[in-house]
Amino acid sequence: MDKPMSSFGFKLMILMFKVRDYFRPRLDLLREVGIEPGSCILDYGCGPGSYIEPLSKLIGSSGKIYALDINPLAIQEVKKIAIRNGMKNIETIRSDCNTGLPDNHVNVVLLYDTFHDLSQPHNVLRELHRVLKPGGILSFSDHHMKEQDILARVTKTGMLQLSKKGQKTYNFIKAS
Numbered sequence: 519m520d521k522p523m524s525s526f527g528f529k530l531m532i533l534m535f536k537v538r539d540y541f542r543p544r545l546d547l548l549r550e551v552g553i554e555p556g557s558c559i560l561d562y563g564c565g566p567g568s569y570i571e572p573l574s575k576l577i578g579s580s581g582k583i584y585a586l587d588i589n590p591l592a593i594q595e596v597k598k599i600a601i602r603n604g605m606k607n608i609e610t611i612r613s614d615c616n617t618g619l620p621d622n623h624v625n626v627v628l629l630y631d632t633f634h635d636l637s638q639p640h641n642v643l644r645e646l647h648r649v650l651k652p653g654g655i656l657s658f659s660d661h662h663m664k665e666q667d668i669l670a671r672v673t674k675t676g677m678l679q680l681s682k683k684g685q686k687t688y689n690f691i692k693a694s
Contacts, residue, residue: 525591545572550684551657556580557625560617560649562642563587563632567596573628574605584619586611615641619649626655630687634662639671647677647692655681656690 548569553559555578561569564585573583585596585608593610600608611617615638627646636642646656656678658668668688672678678690 543572544569545575547659547686548572548576550682550687551626551628551655551689553577553626558582558584558623560584560586560619560624560627560646562617562627562629562646564596565589565592567592567599569628569630570596570599570605570608571603574603574607577607579607581607583608584611584617584624585609586613586617588612588614615645617645617649621648622651622654623649624654625651626657628657630657630659631661633658633660633668633671640675643672643675643677650692652692652694654692656692658688658690659686 553573553576555576557577558581559573559577561573561583564570564587567585570583570585574581577583583605585593587593587596587610590612593612596608596610599605611619627650629642629646633639633642650656656672658672660668663671669680672688672690673680677693679693680688681691682689
């Protein structure tokens with residue numbers, strides 16, 4: 519995630535995700551997290567915005583979605599989704615680590631299929647811990663990593679602890 523993907527690679531990823539989402543809707547995965555109406559969500563490494571529409575359904579108009587990615591094409595794609603669907607509660611952030619959000623601000627961070635590609639994963643985890651509210655959830659999924667690596671790398675600093683393992687996600691809770 520430290521370098522934006524090429525335009526061709528990004529367009530190919532969009533196509534692959536549309537096929538994936540047809541057979542495995544993102545809403546099914548998000549239900550494992552326990553997102554409630556009114557929640558504030560950070561989709562860290564949002565890519566082409568596969569989770570934006572289903573997240574919007576879960577949080578309703580009183581919630582807020584921050585979509586963060588390093589790739590300007592991802593930011594453009596999320597903005598298109600928001601405009602096309604009349605979503606007013608979505609804000610994009612272009613960054614490779616720092617969110618610019620206040621401390622203890624978000625209820626849930628989604629970190630899906632991004633962690634394996636980070637050159638400074640500890641810095642990202644520290645930033646995500648900072649923006650999570652007390653008791654906030656880091657929902658983690660990365661099919662490029664084995665379970666023992668996920669658990670070890672996310673919990674080794676003591677900032678986050680496993681609270682629930684779903685079929686497709688791991689929920690880590692912010693430790694004090």
